[in-house]
Amino acid sequence: MTHLEIENFASDYLEGRLEAVRQREFQAHLAVCSECRELVSDVRRVMELCRSAEDPEPAP
Incomplete structure (x- = not known):
């Protein structure tokens, strides 16, 4: 497997x-x-941060 394939398939x-x-x-x-x-x-860290981020409150 190549570096490019690792990059492309990391999230999968x-x-x-x-x-x-x-x-x-x-x-x-x-x-x-x-x-x-x-x-x-x-x-992995980016994915964890995205999952843990709270939804922003809607503007009043």
């Missing part, structure tokens, strides 16, 4: 939406690539 991976074969390829790449591990970690 984190949400458990990858096919089993692609998930294993993704995990194998992360095992040897610290740059992509950092990218996935950053995507």
Whole structure:
């Protein structure tokens, strides 16, 4: 799996939406690539922040 594929599939991976074969390829790449591990970690943090953000109050 390439760095570009990791970037493109990071959110799908984190949400458990990858096919089993692609998930294993993704995990194998992360095992040897610290740059992509950092990218996935950053995507995870952004996703968590988005989930925890409160809906803004409507303007009066």
